[in-house]
Amino acid sequence: MPAKGVLVAVTADVVIAGGGVIGTAIAWRAAAAGLDVVLADPAYGDAASLVAAGMLAPVSEALFGEGALLRVNLLALARFPSFAAELEQVTGHRVGLRREGTLAVAFDAGDYAALTRLTAFRRSAGLEAEELDSRACRKLESFLTPDVHGGVLFPGDWSVDNRRYAAALREAAAAAGVRVVRDRVTEVLTADGADDANARVRGVALAESGEIGSDRVVVAAGSWSGAVHGLPAGLRSAVRPVKGQLLRLRHPDGMPPVLTHTIRATVRGADVYLVPRADGEVIVGATQEERGPDLTVTAGAVHDLLHDAMSVLPVTSELILAETCAGLRPGTPDNGPIVGDAGPGGLLLATGHYRNGILMSAATADAAVACLTGRAPAPEWEPFGPGRFLTRQGER
Numbered sequence: 043m044p045a046k047g048v049l050v051a052v053t054a055d056v057v058i059a060g061g062g063v064i065g066t067a068i069a070w071r072a073a074a075a076g077l078d079v080v081l082a083d084p085a086y087g088d089a090a091s092l093v094a095a096g097m098l099a100p101v102s103e104a105l106f107g108e109g110a111l112l113r114v115n116l117l118a119l120a121r122f123p124s125f126a127a128e129l130e131q132v133t134g135h136r137v138g139l140r141r142e143g144t145l146a147v148a149f150d151a152g153d154y155a156a157l158t159r160l161t162a163f164r165r166s167a168g169l170e171a172e173e174l175d176s177r178a179c180r181k182l183e184s185f186l187t188p189d190v191h192g193g194v195l196f197p198g199d200w201s202v203d204n205r206r207y208a209a210a211l212r213e214a215a216a217a218a219g220v221r222v223v224r225d226r227v228t229e230v231l232t233a234d235g236a237d238d239a240n241a242r243v244r245g246v247a248l249a250e251s252g253e254i255g256s257d258r259v260v261v262a263a264g265s266w267s268g269a270v271h272g273l274p275a276g277l278r279s280a281v282r283p284v285k286g287q288l289l290r291l292r293h294p295d296g297m298p299p300v301l302t303h304t305i306r307a308t309v310r311g312a313d314v315y316l317v318p319r320a321d322g323e324v325i326v327g328a329t330q331e332e333r334g335p336d337l338t339v340t341a342g343a344v345h346d347l348l349h350d351a352m353s354v355l356p357v358t359s360e361l362i363l364a365e366t367c368a369g370l371r372p373g374t375p376d377n378g379p380i381v382g383d384a385g386p387g388g389l390l391l392a393t394g395h396y397r398n399g400i401l402m403s404a405a406t407a408d409a410a411v412a413c414l415t416g417r418a419p420a421p422e423w424e425p426f427g428p429g430r431f432l433t434r435q436g437e438r
């Protein structure tokens with residue numbers, strides 16, 4: 043890996059800007075498809091991919107009016123197991139895929155009414171859901187408070203240990219020959235000038251290490267994607283950071299696991315989730331805040347998350363508060379990802395995965411590699427091309 047400040051005089055078949063799960067998954071699969079790949083990322087540590095809870099939750103994320111997003115999330119879920127299995131086989135590391143499902147619980151009657159409406163909608167979309175009274179909820183998860191009003195089991199949701207998964211992706215990418223440059227992509231360079239409708243990319247400029255020559259560039263820089271110069275203007279403003287604060291708890295030594303399923307609870311209108319890991323970690327999340335690129339952790343968020351978690355699972359108070367963290371989801375105006383060829387020719391976007399980037403990573407890699415190798419992505423991606431944010435003819 044070249045040190046910062048050293049001129050990188052390299053060329054590649056593909057340059058990828060961003061080494062979160064999206065960029066790294068694409069890098070691995072593109073290299074596995076025979077392409078020579080360079081991945082540029084200055085500071086992997088800030089990636090949302092390392093903060094996320096790791097839910098693979100198309101069902102409990104399914105909301106009114108987001109049918110196309112549901113279809114791409116279901117495609118992503120179906121792809122995940124074989125992708126993860128290959129990753130585990132290549133690296134020899136387990137990524138912690140769990141398939142117990144999500145138990146959504148409602149704290150009071152008002153919360154239950156809202157859950158019932160969502161459940162009816164999810165059933166109408168063909169998703170599996172099993173309504174449970176309070177007693178049945180506690181039969182599945184014995185540490186839930188008896189005060190829980192009722193719940194719904196969504197067996198179609200899974201989870202993965204996103205940190206293990208991200209580390210395995212990096213290892214697999216390296217093993218497949220992906221070269222990593224620790225620097226920031228400042229600009230996508232075009233051969234014929236950015237205003238020329240026939241412009242094609244010729245590489246990228248880096249903040250500190252010169253340029254990388256390539257006629258294919260993938261911008262996968264998560265919530266920072268809009269800061270890359272050379273993108274069409276409509277796309278630069280389409281991705282915004284949506285802050286999420288989240289806690290990582292750990293069982294004290296010798297304490298048996300307090301959870302099996304992912305719990306998504308609504309506590310007097312406030313949403314909280316608890317995601318168990320095989321190694322005893324429990325993730326509690328998450329806030330959703332429009333605060334720009336702010337990564338601070340606030341006392342109020344920690345308080346609220348713990349309060350709501352303890353309201354439904356009182357034993358949470360006995361777990362160790364191991365880590366508090368904040369990350370930036372790459373949000374878009376319609377909550378959908380932006381995946382596909384963008385123009386100038388050779389530019390591909392893979393960003394805007396918002397709340398479901400871990401879930402969508404494997405399917406996004408398939409779609410991106412299809413574009414890079416001249417094939418059409420799966421039809422589920424059709425509504426999520428960059429073109430929907432280019433509202434005016436020729437806008438850049």
Ligand SMILES: Cc1cc2nc3c(=O)[nH]c(=O)nc-3n(C[C@H](O)[C@H](O)[C@H](O)COP(=O)(O)OP(=O)(O)OC[C@H]3O[C@@H](n4cnc5c(N)ncnc54)[C@H](O)[C@@H]3O)c2cc1C
Pocket residue numbers: 059060061062063064065082083084085086087088089090091092093094095096097098099225226227228262263264265266267269270285286287288327328329368369370371372392393394395396397398399400401402
């Ligand atoms: C609190 C929270 C909980 C979440 N929970 C879930 C969940 O349960 N399930 C789920 O599926 N998703 C979840 N998400 C969403 C998920 O984390 C994101 O959608 C996903 O991580 C986006 O991946 P990414 O690779 O696009 O971006 P990131 O992981 O943010 O990675 C972007 C990378 O690009 C790099 N970069 C930035 N600018 C440049 C540049 N100019 N040049 C080169 N590199 C650059 C950064 O250093 C970073 O490493 C959650 C997110 C948050 C914040």
